[in-house]
Amino acid sequence: MTRHSLAAATAIGLVLSAGGVAAQTTKLSIQNHQAPESTSGRMIADFVENVTRMSGGDIEIEMFYSASVVKSAETFDAAATGILDCDMTNGSYQTGKNPAFQFVADTMGGYDSPLEYQAWVNVGGGREQINALYNPFGMTFIGAAVGGQESLSSTRPLNGPADLEGFKFRSPPGMESEIFAKLGASPIVMDFTEIFTALETGIIDGADASSLANNVGLGIYDIAKHTTYPGFHSMSADHLACRTEVWDAIPDAHKAIIETAHRAMAMDLMMNTLVENGEALATLPDQGVVVYDWSAEDRATFRAAAQDAWSEWAEKTPETAAIVQSHRDFIKRIGLGE
Known part of the structure; x- marks a missing residue:
């Protein structure tokens, strides 16, 4: 499944719709390191479904769970070199390339809530800082997903x-x-x-x-x-990052769909983690x-x-x-x- 060219990697092309109007299609292969039955894994499946629905099927995502194509730590490089198109794992795997990746993946004591971290990414200049780090490696940061603090x-x-x-x-x-x-x-x-x-x-x-x-x-x-x-x-944050040449070739409308669906996924992850942690908390007294x-x-x-x-x-x-x-x-x- 190695991608030898941009066209093969993204499979962005033109097809005729029923009305005879040319429509662009986008195909992406993405690997994550989550089990499909985990909370994060279920949110990722919803992300793929939402992208498909919002695009009317014009965006097709081949999602690989549990690091099934390459090892988790190799996903970033696999996307950068064309084995995959995008990486949905964690920046911490790349701290050997540059220690700055640590501060994308987990600030350790920096924020009290996942919403504060997301605010830094989306309205606090974080996205620009992250892309200044990712771009030299041929990758573009799309968004982050973090459920909440660990215990x-x-x-x-x-x-x-x-x-x-x-x-x-x-x-x-x-x-x-x-x-x-x-x-x-x-x-x-x-x-x-x-x-x-x-x-x-x-x-x-x-x-x-x-x-x-x-x-x-x-x-x-x-x-x-x-x-x-x-x-x-x-509070560990996973990212969605795609090979820059792939991302740049995607139509703007498709980029907007992917970005919107990913931001919705990040919010759903925060909400589900909050609820599941609360439910778990209620069981602890009985366990002593x-x-x-x-x-x-x-x-x-x-x-x-x-x-x-x-x-x-x-x-x-x-x-x-x-x-x-x-x-x-x-x-x-x-x-x-x-």
Whole structure:
């Protein structure tokens, strides 16, 4: 299915409608890293259906779930080189190319809600900053989708920052580990599949796994009887990014349909995550799980540690410095910080 040419990649052409008027068609191949039965996976399926309906079938999307064509971390490059047309995974996979990708994927302590992050993208200059990063790699950023804050799970209390001292927990690599280490925790980078055994054997005290609803679904609270909610530390955003030559060749009307459908998908993801987290929260007392809602002061402590890490990362590349400053300016603009 390798795309050797622009025409083959996008399959943009002319067909005659029933009235004899020429109509343009667009075909796109896109890979995501979500399971089709997950909340995000269901929203992606709705996105594809909405694009088809709004375009009257003139836009055809071949969507690949669960990284079924190439590995998740290879999706961006696969789109850039023509194996796929678009990438619907996560910018964090590209931090090896430039640390600035971290601040597209997850600002870690930057925003309290997904709506604030979306505001930065859509009205706060974020889109322009992201495309300044993506364009040199031959990719164009279309939009972001983020459900909400993730919740820490733990086998011991998590009342506030003081309880992070010596807290051994599963963490993804990168900036998150650095932030929690500053607060006295002991992050341990391990594969997602190793969490349960590590919790059961006491290798770790807790885990940064996913949202409250997903943690319930995964059965994490069968072992870990303490959790933070609402979350405060991590809010991972997936992107839709397409090869620039493909995106530029798409008719403006089709671009508008794709952009509108994707923005609707992002809103649906926020709403569904909110509802599912609330439903999950109601089940926790029966499971004996204690829920910790950190105070504004405690959240500020975490944000201060995050800001220190931001400053260190901003020194890595000019692009990282620019996008970090963009976030800081917007955070101040909306009254979240100084």
